[in-house]
Amino acid sequence: MQEVKTPSFQEKALEFVKQNIPLIGLIMLIIVMGILSPAFLSSFNILSVMRQASINGLIAFGMTIVIISGGIDLSVGSSLAFSGMVAALLMQAGIPSSIAILGALTAGALVGMLIGLLISKGKLPPFIATLGGMISLRGMTLILSNGVPISRFGDEGLIAWIGRGYVWFIPAPVVILFVMFAVFSVILKKTVFGKHVYAIGGNEKGALLSGINVERNKIFIYMISGFMSALAAVILTSRVNSAVPTAGEMYELYAIAAVVIGGASLSGGKGRASGTIIGAFIIAIINNGLNLLGVSAYIQQLVTGLIIIIAVIADRKK
Amino acid sequence: MHLKMQSIDKFFGPVQVLTNVDFEVKPNEFHALIGENGAGKSTLVKILTGIEHQTSGDVFIDDAPVHFKNVLEAEKMGISIVNQELNLFPEMTVLENLFICKEPVKGLFIDADEERRRAAEVFKRLGINVNLDVPVKTYSVGIQQLIEIAKSLLEEAKLIILDEPTSALTNKEISQLFDVLKVLKKEGKSIVYISHRLPEIFELCDSISILRDGALVVREDIAKMNFESVIKNMVGYELGNLFPDKPTVKPGVCLMEAKSLARAGEFNDISFKLHAGEIIGFAGLIGAGRTELMNALFGVTRFDSGHLEIDGNPVEIKSVAQAKKLGLGYVTENRKEEGLFLDESITNNVLYNNLKALSQYGFVDDKKTESFVDTYTQEVQVKSHSNAQQIHQLSGGNQQKVVLAKWLATHPKILILDEPTRGIDVKSKKQIYDLIFKLKAQNYGVILVSSELVELLGVADRIYVLREGQLMKEMANQNIKDEDIMVHMMGGNTYARG
Numbered sequence: 001m002q003e004v005k006t007p008s009f010q011e012k013a014l015e016f017v018k019q020n021i022p023l024i025g026l027i028m029l030i031i032v033m034g035i036l037s038p039a040f041l042s043s044f045n046i047l048s049v050m051r052q053a054s055i056n057g058l059i060a061f062g063m064t065i066v067i068i069s070g071g072i073d074l075s076v077g078s079s080l081a082f083s084g085m086v087a088a089l090l091m092q093a094g095i096p097s098s099i100a101i102l103g104a105l106t107a108g109a110l111v112g113m114l115i116g117l118l119i120s121k122g123k124l125p126p127f128i129a130t131l132g133g134m135i136s137l138r139g140m141t142l143i144l145s146n147g148v149p150i151s152r153f154g155d156e157g158l159i160a161w162i163g164r165g166y167v168w169f170i171p172a173p174v175v176i177l178f179v180m181f182a183v184f185s186v187i188l189k190k191t192v193f194g195k196h197v198y199a200i201g202g203n204e205k206g207a208l209l210s211g212i213n214v215e216r217n218k219i220f221i222y223m224i225s226g227f228m229s230a231l232a233a234v235i236l237t238s239r240v241n242s243a244v245p246t247a248g249e250m251y252e253l254y255a256i257a258a259v260v261i262g263g264a265s266l267s268g269g270k271g272r273a274s275g276t277i278i279g280a281f282i283i284a285i286i287n288n289g290l291n292l293l294g295v296s297a298y299i300q301q302l303v304t305g306l307i308i309i310i311a312v313i314a315d316r317k318k
Numbered sequence: 319m320h321l322k323m324q325s326i327d328k329f330f331g332p333v334q335v336l337t338n339v340d341f342e343v344k345p346n347e348f349h350a351l352i353g354e355n356g357a358g359k360s361t362l363v364k365i366l367t368g369i370e371h372q373t374s375g376d377v378f379i380d381d382a383p384v385h386f387k388n389v390l391e392a393e394k395m396g397i398s399i400v401n402q403e404l405n406l407f408p409e410m411t412v413l414e415n416l417f418i419c420k421e422p423v424k425g426l427f428i429d430a431d432e433e434r435r436r437a438a439e440v441f442k443r444l445g446i447n448v449n450l451d452v453p454v455k456t457y458s459v460g461i462q463q464l465i466e467i468a469k470s471l472l473e474e475a476k477l478i479i480l481d482e483p484t485s486a487l488t489n490k491e492i493s494q495l496f497d498v499l500k501v502l503k504k505e506g507k508s509i510v511y512i513s514h515r516l517p518e519i520f521e522l523c524d525s526i527s528i529l530r531d532g533a534l535v536v537r538e539d540i541a542k543m544n545f546e547s548v549i550k551n552m553v554g555y556e557l558g559n560l561f562p563d564k565p566t567v568k569p570g571v572c573l574m575e576a577k578s579l580a581r582a583g584e585f586n587d588i589s590f591k592l593h594a595g596e597i598i599g600f601a602g603l604i605g606a607g608r609t610e611l612m613n614a615l616f617g618v619t620r621f622d623s624g625h626l627e628i629d630g631n632p633v634e635i636k637s638v639a640q641a642k643k644l645g646l647g648y649v650t651e652n653r654k655e656e657g658l659f660l661d662e663s664i665t666n667n668v669l670y671n672n673l674k675a676l677s678q679y680g681f682v683d684d685k686k687t688e689s690f691v692d693t694y695t696q697e698v699q700v701k702s703h704s705n706a707q708q709i710h711q712l713s714g715g716n717q718q719k720v721v722l723a724k725w726l727a728t729h730p731k732i733l734i735l736d737e738p739t740r741g742i743d744v745k746s747k748k749q750i751y752d753l754i755f756k757l758k759a760q761n762y763g764v765i766l767v768s769s770e771l772v773e774l775l776g777v778a779d780r781i782y783v784l785r786e787g788q789l790m791k792e793m794a795n796q797n798i799k800d801e802d803i804m805v806h807m808m809g810g811n812t813y814a815r816g
Contacts, residue, residue: 190681190682190684191677191680191681191682192673192677192680192681192682193680194682195666195669195670195673195682196673198659198662198666198670199659199670202659202660202661202662203655203656203658203659203660205655205656206655206656206657206658206659206670207670208618208638209616209618209638209648209650209656209657210638210670210671210724211637211638211639211641211642211671212639212670212673213637213639269659269661269662270661
């Protein structure tokens with residue numbers, strides 16, 4: 001038998017660093033921003049950053065499951081606009097906001113299910129199925145809304161609270177973000193479904209030969225992604241008090257970025273909810289911090305792009 | 319070309335795969351290279367083509383010492399290989415394939431006229447008619463192989479290695495291939511012909527080298543050999559005590575009975591029986607339909623027709639999940655591609671196959687999982703730092719033991735083992751045989767698919783021989799020799815080409 005030696009403190013520390021590169025990146029980013037701009041660390045600003053991160057973070061949780069399963073979901077941005085519009089149209093028709101929100105969430109899940117069916121039963125590559133979904137859902141949204149935003153849902157009911165409300169002093173979207181973080185952590189770490197997701201992404205043929213129902217799981221995976229887009233849609237609609245047909249453009253890319261910065265592998269089988277929420281925070285902090293420093297929006301995009309590339313290189317080096 | 323390889327040794331880490339091998343191909347000689355799986359044929363060929371490098375020993379071409387650093391250098395010296403898996407680009411045209419990476423140019427552009435002229439000349443020499451402008455995939459495997467041969471002629475090959483060239487061909491395509499080979503003979507080329515099909519070797523080759531366990535056993539003119547002497551030299555091992563004594567278990571109730579199972583293009587009219595406490599073996603060449611049959615038994619694919627009973631009840635297996643529920647386990651042929659999650663821990667690999675047993679209300683019971691996985695990895699003696707170790711860090715033998723552990727954990731009544739000892743060390747092999755006999759003693763039914771006849775003879779109670787999807791023979795494993803099985807595998811003396 002080989003001898004198993006207990007690792008020294010340095011080895012343990014090195015191992016921790018290797019396993020938590022996104023977290024260390026986030027801490028370093030916070031320290032640098034804190035030094036460059038004193039306003040950054042004010043409690044007001046921290047909550048505001050978290051609120052900014054919440055929409056991307058929620059979409060990215062769904063994306064995390066998709067990516068761990070070895071897929072990709074390009075439809076989330078359009079799906080967000082579509083379900084937001086569904087909620088708006090229902091409220092415009094006089095339906096109570098809580099039911100309208102439920103309708104939007106259902107619409108998002110159904111759209112995801114449809115895409116999941118195309119991928120599992122129709123054997124379309126996820127890239128193609130969700131690209132088609134992305135473009136056609138945007139079209140659907142424009143048709144439903146006639147291309148015009150629907151605004152002003154009042155200051156009453158769930159639709160006012162979900163994006164603009166507070167729990168004690170914490171913004172509601174931030175609360176929802178952390179609740180969902182807990183839910184997704186548990187799903188991925190503790191549940192049979194979570195294990196199926198890792199197995200399918202790690203070796204689809206192997207998963208099939210273990211008796212895992214790959215098709216059914218895939219449908220469910222894209223349903224979850226659609227549902228999370230709809231949840232983000234409702235929050236966004238509430239925050240801006242308006243459903244805009246062009247909402248959510250490029251959101252799919254920021255969600256993928258958050259997941260990838262968080263250490264997930266686009267080839268599947270690897271990823272964590274904690275990585276994704278860190279990824280979402282990193283993206284939000286870069287934008288917020290550069291704003292505070294008065295850097296132009298053009299340069300912000302450039303920096304965000306470079307950070308994504310650096311993050312993936314750093315992760316691969318370990 | 320006169321090729322000489324002298325005293326070739328090759329180690330992979332501590333494992334010696336070639337021992338003091340001398341290999342010679344004379345000018346214009348058609349030379350057969352024969353040996354069981356794992357005898358060292360492919361390693362020898364890889365050294366010859368510059369893919370691997372010998373640990374010691376020398377290679378001479380026309381008496382000048384050579385050392386190929388890579389494939390390109392071997393090609394430049396006139397050695398080329400036509401592999402079992404063809405190296406063509408299916409979506410590109412025949413012409414593009416023929417000149418890939420070696421395109422003649424005129425100024426900045428590819429000189430297509432020159433290509434066309436040279437290609438037409440080669441195909442004319444070979445006496446075959448091919449449309450140069452269609453994608454390669456439009457042609458059958460047989461023609462694609464001829465295209466590969468044409469490609470090596472365009473590269474001025476003097477020695478062409480053919481690795482199992484006929485394994486995927488129809489009889490008509492084989493005739494066509496042989497006609498082309500006769501042209502090569504006239505043009506003075508040398509051939510190394512690797513095949514399990516002995517009749518072809520006797521028809522084509524001038525001489526033969528036989529490898530066994532990494533050493534050259536014999537090099538002889540083909541005229542001085544016959545079917546029997548070739549086989550004897552090929553498998554002339556000593557059984558030794560690699561195989562423990564078979565437990566004396568009387569076969570019990572019938573666990574599985576198959577009647578006339580068929581699936582189009584894969585196998586036809588297969589009937590067999592498996593009893594409790596019995597090990598049945600399936601012998602056959604690659605492509606005989608053994609793995610395809612197992613896939614259908616396990617619900618990966620479906621039977622077109624036939625009748626299957628498990629425990630005396632007729633069943634129709636529609637999914638893997640159902641097969642598992644009926645008490646089947648399946649250790650697949652390719653452990654890396656199908657059997658394992660290479661980047662995952664040992665624990666997760668066992669867990670993914672036993673999620674039902676290790677969860678409640680959809681939640682995985684981590685504590686139970688830990689001790690559960692321990693139980694089974696210890697039973698099969700997996701050697702690792704801990705169960706958290708990733709699979710790809712384990713040796714082949716230990717990886718295979720994890721596969722066995724994950725299936726034993728499902729408590730199957732019937733365990734299908736497809737090439738369970740392929741590519742693993744002798745010690746692990748022995749442990750796996752011990753385990754198979756333990757299962758037999760515990761009244762499991764075991765289906766063993768193996769290309770190693772010694773394994774089938776050492777382990778199985780009864781042996782079914784498949785050839786080209788047909789059941790050729792069922793024999794009790796009593797007083798039979800490898801030759802008896804091999805004759806049925808290869809079609810033996812009844813072999814005929816249309």
